[in-house]
Amino acid sequence: MSIRRLLIALCALALGLTPLSALAHKESDAYLTLRTDATNDHVMHGQWDIALRDLDFAIGIDANHDGAITWGEVQTQRKAIEDYALSRLEVKGDGLTCAMQPSGQKVDEHTDGAYAVILFDAVCDKNIPSKVTVVYRLMYDLDPYHRGIITLRSGDKIAGAVLGPSNPVASLDLREPDRWGEFKSFVTDGIWHIWTGVDHILFLLSLLLPAVLIRRRLPPHGNGWRVGAALAESSGALMAVATQHPRYGWEPTSRFWPACLDVIKIVSAFSLSHSVTLSLAVLGFVHLPSRLVESGIALSVMVAALNNVYPLVHKRVWLIAFAFGFIHGLGFASALAGLQLPAGAMAASLGGFSVGVEIGQEAIVLAFLPLAYLLRKTWFYQVVLLRWGSFLIIALATGWLVQRAFDILIPGFSAIIPS
Amino acid sequence: MGRLQLHRMSPDERRGDSGVAHRNGCCGALRFFVALALFLTASVVQADQTTPYTPANASVVLQLVPPTTDPRVRRFNQLRNDFRQHPTDMSKAVALALAYIDYGRSTGDSRFLGRAMAVIEPGMEQPEPPIPVLLVHATIQQSRHSFHASREELMQVLKRDPGNAQAWLTLATIGMVQGDDALANDACVHLANASSDFMGIVCTASLRSLTGHAPQAYALMSMVEDPGPKAPVAIRAWVEGLMADTAARMGKPDAADAHFKTALQMTPGDNFLLADYGEFLLDQGRPRDAINLVSGDIQSDTSFLVWVSAENALGLPRTRIDVAEMNARFQSMAQRGDHVFMREQSSYMLHVLHDPKAALDLAQQDWKVQRSPKDVRVYLEAALATHDPSAATPVLDFVARTHLDDVTINPLIAQLQEAPSIAAPVATSKPKGNGP
Numbered sequence: 001m002s003i004r005r006l007l008i009a010l011c012a013l014a015l016g017l018t019p020l021s022a023l024a025h026k027e028s029d030a031y032l033t034l035r036t037d038a039t040n041d042h043v044m045h046g047q048w049d050i051a052l053r054d055l056d057f058a059i060g061i062d063a064n065h066d067g068a069i070t071w072g073e074v075q076t077q078r079k080a081i082e083d084y085a086l087s088r089l090e091v092k093g094d095g096l097t098c099a100m101q102p103s104g105q106k107v108d109e110h111t112d113g114a115y116a117v118i119l120f121d122a123v124c125d126k127n128i129p130s131k132v133t134v135v136y137r138l139m140y141d142l143d144p145y146h147r148g149i150i151t152l153r154s155g156d157k158i159a160g161a162v163l164g165p166s167n168p169v170a171s172l173d174l175r176e177p178d179r180w181g182e183f184k185s186f187v188t189d190g191i192w193h194i195w196t197g198v199d200h201i202l203f204l205l206s207l208l209l210p211a212v213l214i215r216r217r218l219p220p221h222g223n224g225w226r227v228g229a230a231l232a233e234s235s236g237a238l239m240a241v242a243t244q245h246p247r248y249g250w251e252p253t254s255r256f257w258p259a260c261l262d263v264i265k266i267v268s269a270f271s272l273s274h275s276v277t278l279s280l281a282v283l284g285f286v287h288l289p290s291r292l293v294e295s296g297i298a299l300s301v302m303v304a305a306l307n308n309v310y311p312l313v314h315k316r317v318w319l320i321a322f323a324f325g326f327i328h329g330l331g332f333a334s335a336l337a338g339l340q341l342p343a344g345a346m347a348a349s350l351g352g353f354s355v356g357v358e359i360g361q362e363a364i365v366l367a368f369l370p371l372a373y374l375l376r377k378t379w380f381y382q383v384v385l386l387r388w389g390s391f392l393i394i395a396l397a398t399g400w401l402v403q404r405a406f407d408i409l410i411p412g413f414s415a416i417i418p419s
Numbered sequence: 420m421g422r423l424q425l426h427r428m429s430p431d432e433r434r435g436d437s438g439v440a441h442r443n444g445c446c447g448a449l450r451f452f453v454a455l456a457l458f459l460t461a462s463v464v465q466a467d468q469t470t471p472y473t474p475a476n477a478s479v480v481l482q483l484v485p486p487t488t489d490p491r492v493r494r495f496n497q498l499r500n501d502f503r504q505h506p507t508d509m510s511k512a513v514a515l516a517l518a519y520i521d522y523g524r525s526t527g528d529s530r531f532l533g534r535a536m537a538v539i540e541p542g543m544e545q546p547e548p549p550i551p552v553l554l555v556h557a558t559i560q561q562s563r564h565s566f567h568a569s570r571e572e573l574m575q576v577l578k579r580d581p582g583n584a585q586a587w588l589t590l591a592t593i594g595m596v597q598g599d600d601a602l603a604n605d606a607c608v609h610l611a612n613a614s615s616d617f618m619g620i621v622c623t624a625s626l627r628s629l630t631g632h633a634p635q636a637y638a639l640m641s642m643v644e645d646p647g648p649k650a651p652v653a654i655r656a657w658v659e660g661l662m663a664d665t666a667a668r669m670g671k672p673d674a675a676d677a678h679f680k681t682a683l684q685m686t687p688g689d690n691f692l693l694a695d696y697g698e699f700l701l702d703q704g705r706p707r708d709a710i711n712l713v714s715g716d717i718q719s720d721t722s723f724l725v726w727v728s729a730e731n732a733l734g735l736p737r738t739r740i741d742v743a744e745m746n747a748r749f750q751s752m753a754q755r756g757d758h759v760f761m762r763e764q765s766s767y768m769l770h771v772l773h774d775p776k777a778a779l780d781l782a783q784q785d786w787k788v789q790r791s792p793k794d795v796r797v798y799l800e801a802a803l804a805t806h807d808p809s810a811a812t813p814v815l816d817f818v819a820r821t822h823l824d825d826v827t828i829n830p831l832i833a834q835l836q837e838a839p840s841i842a843a844p845v846a847t848s849k850p851k852g853n854g855p
């Protein structure tokens with residue numbers, strides 16, 4: 001064998017020489033701690049210790065390449081460090097990603113050297129649930145042996161995981177599932193959903209407006225007495241069966257309780273039907289395209305208001321409430337669907353939301369009924385509110401229906417009232 | 420500092436989906452793992468509580484990193500730029516990975532193993548990875564003590580390229596570390612055919628040093644031709660290191676000492692040599708020399724272990740602080756799920772922390788992975804210290820089978836064989852019951 005060949009062989013072989021204890025140092029680690037805030041449910045305070053050696057390798061911290069990283073160099077690179085690290089971390093609460101907001105920079109010493117400390121807040125949507133998911137991708141393309149040591153602290157509870165490029169996701173129990181807290185937060189959600197849902201409110205009000213009035217046949221002009229009209233009136237069936245239109249007018253109800261009973265019937269029917277479809281939809285048994293649902297809701301508002309102007313149904317308004325309640329329930333469900341609820345929180349959230357919707361609804365009713373009862377005899381109530389108000393509602397609902405069904409924007413319409 | 424964390428991460432913990440023990444667990448095992456993970460996390464968190472601070476001023480030096488004045492750093496910066504410009508060229512990737520491994524090996528900074536791994540990973544994803552890529556991959560696996568995976572990859576390489584000397588050498592090394600003499604012997608023969616008589620002889624000699632033929636091995640190593648001054652210095656330092664180990668095994672400390680010194684002159688600061696020589700000095704009752712040897716390298720865990728052990732042997736007042744530091748280092752390794760220092764940790768548990776039961780437990784774990792003379796030794800020491808000679812049976816069988824002959828091990832075997840039979844230790848080690 002020639003000397004040259006031997007040397008080439010030896011150069012190549014020098015690679016495999018020291019077989020043992022090549023690991024004289026710990027490999028790359030970073031330490032991520034998330035702490036819940038006892039006073040603010042939406043925020044977790046984060047501390048992320050990343051080795052300066054790793055950051056230097058990844059983005060270059062030693063600006064003057066003298067082999068010594070100074071605090072000044074770390075400070076100069078603060079933004080770059082935060083951008084690099086925080087873009088490789090996701091914190092999710094029940095499927096919703098929390099926003100990362102850097103809040104400070106420090107330094108920490110670990111057993112293998114100095115670490116840059118990124119202080120940050122993970123600002124999460126609405127409710128921080130019992131489970132938090134961490135997606136960790138620091139160094140994933142630079143060092144497959146990098147590990148992120150994750151610790152979650154909530155009060156005196158601690159959960160942890162070790163993540164790395166081949167295993168980047170962990171779901172951690174943040175605290176005892178606070179089902180009552182979740183329930184309450186969803187009750188609030190439900191209340192707000194109905195209070196801010198103009199279409200739901202207008203539907204309900206349209207149905208309730210005539211409740212403090214009684215529809216009476218006015219004395220006929222001429223001899224147009226028809227048995228059919230009486231039948232229609234008493235049965236609540238289509239008035240159109242009458243061959244000649246009798247004249248009707250509104251009269252204030254003389255006693256409070258029958259009016260109240262009417263309201264209770266309407267509200268209960270509405271609650272019953274929308275609860276059914278809300279549950280079915282959230283549990284995944286029913287799914288309708290949202291365009292259909294939203295158009296249906298607009299239609300329901302239109303029909304309810306129309307009924308006040310050209311009454312088709314009077315004594316059994318609760319039937320309208322019941323029938324269209326199904327479609328409103330599907331609308332409520334779409335508000336919950338965006339939250340990607342964990343299976344365990346399903347019962348609490350669904351129940352809470354339904355209860356919230358009921359409370360929101362009852363509150364509207366409680367505010368409406370005494371006021372309506374007091375005003376029922378006035379011209380303002382009978383003409384301005386009931387008649388003109390209903391026309392206005394019909395106009396709005398028609399606008400919604402057109403917009404939603406044909407997926408178009410009517411210029412200027414959305415500016416008047418958001419759908 | 421609390422007690423050293425000895426427990427292995429539970430599978431739950433490693434997968435990363437552990438959590439608070441508030442689940443409707445279906446079985447006891449799950450609940451146990453969750454509880455264990457909880458306990459682990461809690462104790463780990465307690466130990467890892469350092470306090471972040473703001474340095475006094477901008478000129479405070481926080482961390483030393485490889486400077487560009489180091490030619491090796493300039494070289495791998497050059498190779499890195501090369502690779503970035505040709506990201507699909509696997510030969511560039513391999514060159515960069517080798518530079519990283521080389522740097523990591525000489526400085527002991529194992530972060531460079533991971534960096535090398537990342538560079539060649541795209542090559543490994545090809546349906547049939549190029550042989551150099553596979554070889555680098557196997558080398559990194561071996562360095563991280565993933566011997567089984569490394570072995571399989573080397574077999575793949577050799578199936579495609581039976582004359583690959585590098586693969587045979589690495590395979591021989593794994594065979595020797597794992598006490599698989601048949602594998603090591605076979606690989607040494609192939610290595611001789613594939614490369615040179617020189618490599619074949621050194622390979623065979625180092626195997627014979629482990630199988631009861633240390634004097635013959637020493638003679639063989641002394642006789643091999645000097646590969647010449649142009650040969651890589653690492654090769655010559657390697658042979659010197661092997662001769663040092665062999666001389667020590669034969670009970671010739673002066674010769675061993677001289678070989679260690681020569682090796683270190685050739686590769687000053689070599690992390691592996693420092694630890695090996697340091698352990699030798701401790702064996703020789705020269706803790707002062709051991710401290711002087713590693714004093715410039717205590718950021719390395721293996722050197723720091725020598726340092727702490729020497730301090731402990733001397734009874735220095737600083738020992739307490741450094742023992743705490745060493746515990747913290749083991750703990751942060753355990754925290755990330757690494758268990759590559761089980762032998763070193765076992766020896767530390769036994770001689771520094773005086774916890775023979777934990778030492779034996781670690782030695783038994785270690786024995787499943789590697790079986791070099793040092794692994795044999797710590798296992799036997801731990802078995803003796805726990806008065807449990809029966810625990811040593813698998814190791815005694817191994818020594819009988821391989822004919823390992825080592826002056827640091829022979830007395831231990833003698834003691835264990837003198838010890839009362841298997842059932843006896845329980846009776847003899849028990850204190851006598853209270854008399855009437």
